[in-house]
Amino acid sequence: MILKKRKRIWIMAGLFLCIFLILAAVLFTKKKSTDIFTMAEASKMLAYAATDFKTSGTDDTGKYWYSGYVNAVSEAGLLKIKKPQAAVRFKDTYALAKKLEVPETVLAELQNSAKAMTKQEFLDVFMQLLPYMKNGEQVVKIQAGIAGTPATLKQAGEWEAYTTKGTYRFTGIVLDDKIDKTVTMYTCGKEILAVEDTVENEVEYKNIWIKSSTDTTVETNVYGADRIFKIPGLTAPVENVLADLKVENGSVTQINTKTDTITGMVQAVTKDYVEVQGYGKVALDDAFMIYDIYNGFAVKTYQDIIVGYSLQDFIVAEGKICGAVISKPLNVQNIRVILKNTGFKSIFHENVRLTCSKSFMVSTNEQQTRYNAGDVFELTPDNELLLQGRVTVTPDNGGEISILSVMRSQGVPSYEGSIELAAADDGIVIVNDVPVESYLKRVVPSEMPASFAVEALKVQAVCARSYAYKHLENGAYSEYGAHVDDSTMYQVYNNTSEQSSSNEAIQNTRGQILTYNGEVVQTYYYSTSCGATTDVSIWGSDSSSYPYFVSRFVSRSQKELDLTDEAAFEAFITSKDENDYDAGYALYRWELQADITALSNSFNAKLYEKYLSAPSKILTQQADGSFQSQKITDIGTITSVTVNERAAGGAVKSVTVCGSAATVRIDSESCIRGLFGMTDAEMTTNTGTTKMASLPSTFCIFKPVYEKGSLSGYRIIGGGYGHGIGMSQNAVNEMVKDAMNYQQILQFFYPGTAIEQK
Structure with missing residues (x-):
């Protein structure tokens, strides 16, 4: 009996041991399988x-x-x-x-x-x-806190994670168990490639916005996403404030609010600092955040800070700007213009000499000096005044500042408003802070002949004002404290002095801008059409995103032509139609005939410079037939030019140029114009001849010329002057003669837009 009992015990023990070994094997196998990398x-x-x-x-x-x-x-x-x-x-x-x-x-x-x-x-x-x-250099190993995924955040899209280093996609990676933890991860661009491990089981969310609180919770915005955290033992309400939060498992373990602020006109913005009037350059915290609480609520970046205005309060801590709160609307009054040197060659000046029609003040953050009318103030890059920050020249009421060290078509230019002088590595930058309506008085006659009818000048005034409003928010020159410059890169400003006819047009349209669905339209315009316009696909943009830039015939007659077709476009560009509004202007039609040697030499002389300016647009053919961006200085003698693609309206988007030494593909309208232009070659126009360093447009064809069976040159036959998007200025003048008013003309060139009073 005892033996049987012992036998049963041993059997039971054996069974338990087997079960234990099986479970251990299963657990080991499971652990091993989840640890492998697939x-x-x-x-x-x-x-x-x-x-x-x-x-x-x-x-x-x-x-x-x-x-x-x-x-x-x-x-x-x-x-x-x-x-x-x-x-x-x-x-x-x-x-x-x-x-x-x-x-x-x-x-x-x-x-x-x-x-x-x-x-x-x-x-x-x-x-x-x-x-x-x-692409190895693009892969970066970083540490970041995981603030949320679609499982916890309404704002997060599919596979989108909000982190302390910005938003990332995390396709195929399990992240939900890493929320409120600090992890090491591998990234490429805005994609998380892998998460290595958890560094800490808590995270610090810096410079986040606290919207409101209760006794036990705080409602926040964490890097653009709304989130509620538990906070045990909150003794006083916290709301509408910037703060650092330490969080573990969804609960706040530490809160540090930040309330010290500075306010003033923004004079310059970079990713490293904001220059605030009265404070100079103040560094930005690495975790700088900016919140727009004026129109609902939105998270912005430093690029949304508008120079020349004081729309936000800057929150400071430990000598740095850690956040900003936009609480005011943009009420456009002034525009800030960089004044280029003589010939519009550079924004940097070797020295500045100026005077004023009335007495004027020269000031920095540390001192002020008054000068009499007619006194000359001179500044060189090594002047100690520039060590005190930005130098501002302000005339007494009604005074105009003349920049003696700059020449324009009208001679020495003078400017309303104030002039600011700032030191840069390559010289001195001059910024003119001027009322928008005063700015237009010297843009409109510089962009459109003042001899045009006032109704035509009204069109130009509305376009120029809209263009200025749009660029106020673009931030292209924020580093230098400006919105635009005074060259053809933006709108030509003060190359021609103000005129009574253009002033009348500006006054009669005061405050009027062009909008589409409530947004200001960037009103592109150019000198002369070939009888047709194009759309923004010529620049590689999505034309559906800009429905007011459409291709249409600039003509009194109706036409049914597909100008993207090579044969149809050749027939169009080699003929003339007197019903086209631009038909009487010089560059409505033009032709450049070039010897192949001269054309090749001119092309090669510009090639490397153009490549450096747009390396992704000038591609060299490889041995396998593919095209890649690589250094190219010479293609030898040109053997053929082939149009690869035309945009709507017929403008060339891409050409392939074969040479005896190399073949390149050019996918840029401006590069095509620059590379095929010939400074010393005469171009036949509608009314005579001229010489131009660039082709007037890419509304053109390339016709080979042969002698005794060999390629001897090219006839480049084209029409129009400019990019061809939006409004033809010469056509506007002819439309006015046909009794069209400025509202009708704006609708013709920018269909679907509205004139709005600001």
């Missing part, structure tokens, strides 16, 4: 780091999240992937290294076994191979 996960990292995935048009759509990545990596021959969910093995990364042609010294350090790799093992090898991948 082919799918590896494909994502390699697609970004070692293929053209980002620029090929491939994406992560498909039956599975990893489909696009696996396809990109497989097509590149980097990994042999049969089962995406299978483990990456050491022999796979060894083969990858050989494919990447890494040095033998690196190859010798890698294993070549069938053993499955853990995540950490793959990441270690990935970092070793990264320098040999084509």
